[in-house]
Amino acid sequence: MSSYSITEPSKRQKWAAGSFVIFYAVVTLMPLLWIIATGFKSPSDAIAYPPKVVFQPTLEGYVNLFTTRTRATPEMLVQAGEPKTWYDRIVRQYDMVIAGPSRYGERFLNSVIIGFGSTFFAIVLGTAAAYAFSRFRVPLKDDLLFFILSTRMMPPIAVAIPIFLMFRQLGLNDTHAGMILLYTAINLSLSVWLIHGFINEIPIEYEEAALIDGYTRFQAFYKVVLPQATTGIASTAIFCLIFAWNEYALAALLTSGTAQTAPPFIPTIIGTGGQDWPAVAAGATIFLLPVMIFTILLRKHLLRGITFGAVRK
Amino acid sequence: MSPTQFERAAEATPPILAKKIRGLSDRAIAWIFVAPTIFLLLAINIFPLIWTIRLSFTNFRVNRPNAEVQFVGLDNYRRILSDADIWLTMQTTAHFLIWTIVLQVLIGFSLAYLINKKFRGNDLWTTIIVFPMMLSPAVVGNFWTFLYQPQIGLFNYVVGFLTHTDPSSFSMIGDVNLAPWAIVIVDTWMWTPFVMLICLAGLRSIPGSIYEAAECDRASKWRQFWTITLPMVLPFLMLAVLFRGIENFKMFDLVVQLTGGGPGSITELTSINLKREAFEKWRTGYSSAYAVILFVTVFGLASIYVKALNKVKER
Numbered sequence: 001m002s003s004y005s006i007t008e009p010s011k012r013q014k015w016a017a018g019s020f021v022i023f024y025a026v027v028t029l030m031p032l033l034w035i036i037a038t039g040f041k042s043p044s045d046a047i048a049y050p051p052k053v054v055f056q057p058t059l060e061g062y063v064n065l066f067t068t069r070t071r072a073t074p075e076m077l078v079q080a081g082e083p084k085t086w087y088d089r090i091v092r093q094y095d096m097v098i099a100g101p102s103r104y105g106e107r108f109l110n111s112v113i114i115g116f117g118s119t120f121f122a123i124v125l126g127t128a129a130a131y132a133f134s135r136f137r138v139p140l141k142d143d144l145l146f147f148i149l150s151t152r153m154m155p156p157i158a159v160a161i162p163i164f165l166m167f168r169q170l171g172l173n174d175t176h177a178g179m180i181l182l183y184t185a186i187n188l189s190l191s192v193w194l195i196h197g198f199i200n201e202i203p204i205e206y207e208e209a210a211l212i213d214g215y216t217r218f219q220a221f222y223k224v225v226l227p228q229a230t231t232g233i234a235s236t237a238i239f240c241l242i243f244a245w246n247e248y249a250l251a252a253l254l255t256s257g258t259a260q261t262a263p264p265f266i267p268t269i270i271g272t273g274g275q276d277w278p279a280v281a282a283g284a285t286i287f288l289l290p291v292m293i294f295t296i297l298l299r300k301h302l303l304r305g306i307t308f309g310a311v312r313k
Numbered sequence: 314m315s316p317t318q319f320e321r322a323a324e325a326t327p328p329i330l331a332k333k334i335r336g337l338s339d340r341a342i343a344w345i346f347v348a349p350t351i352f353l354l355l356a357i358n359i360f361p362l363i364w365t366i367r368l369s370f371t372n373f374r375v376n377r378p379n380a381e382v383q384f385v386g387l388d389n390y391r392r393i394l395s396d397a398d399i400w401l402t403m404q405t406t407a408h409f410l411i412w413t414i415v416l417q418v419l420i421g422f423s424l425a426y427l428i429n430k431k432f433r434g435n436d437l438w439t440t441i442i443v444f445p446m447m448l449s450p451a452v453v454g455n456f457w458t459f460l461y462q463p464q465i466g467l468f469n470y471v472v473g474f475l476t477h478t479d480p481s482s483f484s485m486i487g488d489v490n491l492a493p494w495a496i497v498i499v500d501t502w503m504w505t506p507f508v509m510l511i512c513l514a515g516l517r518s519i520p521g522s523i524y525e526a527a528e529c530d531r532a533s534k535w536r537q538f539w540t541i542t543l544p545m546v547l548p549f550l551m552l553a554v555l556f557r558g559i560e561n562f563k564m565f566d567l568v569v570q571l572t573g574g575g576p577g578s579i580t581e582l583t584s585i586n587l588k589r590e591a592f593e594k595w596r597t598g599y600s601s602a603y604a605v606i607l608f609v610t611v612f613g614l615a616s617i618y619v620k621a622l623n624k625v626k627e628r
Contacts, residue, residue: 051470185356280456
């Protein structure tokens with residue numbers, strides 16, 4: 001043994017701890033792996049008993065997710081001729097023809113537009129406010145910061161009643177603009193608090209030096225502070241994006257058609273006779289994967305993001 | 314340093330204009346920077362809140378726009394607080410809150426404690442464990458209804474296999490006795506990593522020298538755990554409980570997708586109950602009062618808790 005520390009756990013302890021944690025991780029990952037696997041099953045494999053771990057993978061779920069299909073009579077099938085594409089062929093097994101695209105694409109796009117739109121505004125407004133809170137003497141600063149945080153404590157359903165009435169009056173119900181506005185307001189608390197913390201960590205001397213060199217306040221802000229805070233702002237943006245992406249309650253109450261996002265839509269995917277689980281799983285997989293990738297990118301700032309900057313590593 | 318375009322622009326600006334730009338005082342800048350945020354929050358949060366409070370004293374119903382709106386004073390509040398059904402949903406919420414917090418604290422802290430043993434690859438496994446909490450609760454909750462299916466569900470199959478019972482003999486979502494636990498299980502699955510991450514930060518903040526000193530004093534491992542580890546992680550743990558408490562008091566998306574409040578109204582948490590009153594029965598005035606009561610409750614409990622938290626931190 002080269003070095004010995006009494007606080008360092010022994011090899012056996014490490015091994016035992018490691019196996020427990022890995023066991024937990026595997027168990028906790030099962031539902032997620034099951035979602036991904038179900039997306040590649042045929043409808044009959046998906047509801048087989050006992051649950052199938054080994055199965056013939058198929059893209060049926062994905063085809064069903066993106067298309068609407070109609071049952072065709074034998075004459076129609078003959079008339080339609082041989083299936084031309086691989087997805088035509090999958091559908092044809094069930095004597096069906098593709099009638100058109102489903103709504104999933106639109107709903108997914110809505111999620112993208114509303115997610116990125118609200119993140120953009122929350123970050124722009126949040127960065128400005130956070131900078132001011134961090135560098136200037138703002139009257140009632142602590143009260144304002146607490147007020148900003150307290151907006152997150154309200155149950156979404158409680159806010160939804162007056163928002164619903166207000167949006168109806170302004171014609172914002174079920175519009176992209178309305179949802180972007182709403183999510184921007186909700187995300188502002190997170191962006192102000194997180195970016196405030198990140199800017200506080202940048203030594204004020206940098207800016208003072210810049211000001212002495214003849215920069216104006218604005219120049220000092222975007223040429224000295226912003227470049228220093230880039231990583232912090234980027235990770236805050238991802239957190240805002242994930243929130244808007246996952247939000248369900250307000251989206252379900254305030255949107256129904258044009259601006260509906262994916263979370264309220266995915267559970268409503270139904271096939272013939274009960275829920276089409278492979279299609280639901282396929283929709284969920286496409287929807288959840290980006291977040292998993294973001295989580296890996298974010299892992300260093302994860303703690304800070306989920307605690308509004310209250311805990312820093 | 315060569316002059317950048319900003320500096321060149323600054324040089325090219327006529328002196329009077331430059332003075333004007335430069336002359337923008339810090340106070341003006343602070344105002345310009347903060348105002349949009351405050352304005353938006355006032356418009357989207359405070360204005361609606363005031364509107365809700367106003368509506369809570371009326372009998373207004375959204376689905377009857379032509380009916381005369383009457384001022385009913387504290388009637389709505391009186392009816393809510395004396396409604397046995399609402400007290401029942403409060404109990405359901407309390408059951409859900411207490412059990413999810415207890416389970417998440419126990420499992421989350423244990424996991425953090427084990428991860429802190431710094432075995433090889435602990436960073437990788439931590440990231441993997443964190444996945445569930447980042448995902449959309451509605452989408453994941455919906456899929457859990459599939460895992461909970463009596464005959465074909467993976468959850469029932471595994472539980473049946475381990476306990477040697479028939480997987481179709483119990484229904485987590487359909488059974489009155491099991492449904493409250495069905496939502497506790499999924500919430501715990503989803504949010505244990507949250508408590509784990511915060512506890513891990515707490516454990517990592519304890520300097521090793523304290524343990525070395527304790528070791529020199531021949532304090533047993535058990536004693537070290539109770540007198541060093543736990544007290545030093547406690548503020549972190551309390552913070553995690555605060556976050557989970559607020560979040561689960563507001564809980565809506567996950568449970569609505571899982572059970573929809575059923576069977577009957579066994580898993581009807583306050584948020585789901587409120588949604589029914591407001592958007593299915595359209596009793597707008599009544600549900601506004603309900604919303605105000607909920608908000609005051611969260612805010613009140615959170616403030617008391619934060620005071621306690623600060624006391625623990627000071628020690």
